[in-house]
Amino acid sequence: GENVEQHPSTLSVQEGDSAVIKCTYSDSASNYFPWYKQELGKGPQLIIDIRSNVGEKKDQRIAVTLNKTAKHFSLHITETQPEDSAVYFCAASNGGGYSTLTFGKGTMLLVSP
Amino acid sequence: SAVISQKPSRDICQRGTSLTIQCQVDSQVTMMFWYRQQPGQSLTLIATANQGSEATYESGFVIDKFPISRPNLTFSTLTVSNMSPEDSSIYLCSVETGTGAETQYFGPGTRLLVL
Numbered sequence: 409g410e411n412v413e414q415h416p417s418t419l420s421v422q423e424g425d426s427a428v429i430k431c432t433y434s435d436s437a438s439n440y441f442p443w444y445k446q447e448l449g450k451g452p453q454l455i456i457d458i459r460s461n462v463g464e465k466k467d468q469r470i471a472v473t474l475n476k477t478a479k480h481f482s483l484h485i486t487e488t489q490p491e492d493s494a495v496y497f498c499a500a501s502n503g504g505g506y507s508t509l510t511f512g513k514g515t516m517l518l519v520s521p
Numbered sequence: 522s523a524v525i526s527q528k529p530s531r532d533i534c535q536r537g538t539s540l541t542i543q544c545q546v547d548s549q550v551t552m553m554f555w556y557r558q559q560p561g562q563s564l565t566l567i568a569t570a571n572q573g574s575e576a577t578y579e580s581g582f583v584i585d586k587f588p589i590s591r592p593n594l595t596f597s598t599l600t601v602s603n604m605s606p607e608d609s610s611i612y613l614c615s616v617e618t619g620t621g622a623e624t625q626y627f628g629p630g631t632r633l634l635v636l
Contacts (some may be wrong), residue, residue: 440623451613451627452564497563501563501623507627508554508579511564 409456410435412500414512421488422520429515431498432480438500441474441481442509455496486520488513523548523618525628533634534604542598542631544614549594552617554625555587559610567612568596604635 411434433441439460442452444452458465458472458481465472469488474481485492495516499509524547541589544553555567567587568576576589592596599609611632615625 442624444627451525451629456625457624507623508566508569509564509623510628513563 410438410500410510412498412510412512414498414515415443416515417513418516418518420518420520423488423490425519427485427488427492427517427519428497429496429517430480431484431500431512432478432483433500433510434479435487435500435502436479437502438475440501440507441472442499442501443470443472443483444497444499446497446514452497461483485517488517490521492517493517493519523550523616523626525614525616525626526603527612527614527628527631529631530629531632531634533636535634536605538604539600539602540604540633541598542612542614544597544599544628546595546616548618550616550618551594553597554615554617555597555599556613556615556627557610558613558630564613567599576619601633604633606635609633609635 413432416429442457443455445455446452456472458474469486471484494512497514498512501507501509526545528543543591553570556564556595558564566579567582568578570576570591572591572594588600613630615627
């Protein structure tokens with residue numbers, strides 16, 4: 409089955425800096441890659457996703473890049489703010505009639521003012 | 522997206538008892554999922570709940586321990602049976618809205634502590 413590795417497990421940045429979280433996946437058939445943000449005491453919130461026919465997608469301060477050849481994808485957050493502090497999860501799905509998400513282990517991002 | 526609610530939001534239970542968690546969505550959805558998130562860990566899929574058919578369980582999860590109901594397109598329940606302290610986790614439901622294949626939206630979770 410699919411295996412998703414996520415790094416780093418924790419990331420501390422100063423407000424205004426950029427943050428990058430990286431994930432690799434094992435199943436070359438995977439074609440959908442969402443990112444979720446989970447704040448303390450809440451459920452995961454979808455923040456951005458990318459499909460295999462696209463190399464990069466951007467939404468304001470967040471962007472995701474995908475390298476299908478290398479089987480890795482990354483989340484980029486620019487101009488970080490304290491409210492960006494949370495746990496971020498990447499995931500991968502192989503689509504099809506019965507598709508499920510496989511999650512990475514998560515990255516705890518701490519943005520210090 | 523979809524608005525998803527779960528009940529209860531949290532509970533403390535005694536070992537050997539069972540708890541039923543409810544998941545309600547504000548629109549009809551085809552696919553609903555149940556996940557477990559152990560303290561400080563990632564999300565692990567328990568089962569996929571399809572309306573009109575039996576749930577599909579992932580490896581390591583069985584129907585006797587986690588029975589699931591899906592009576593209609595907006596509601597599902599997960600029961601955690603014969604609980605032990607190892608069942609202390611956050612239980613999350615999610616839905617696929619169909620606006621984009623595989624796109625899942627999560628509920629707020631149910632925080633369960635088993636003593």
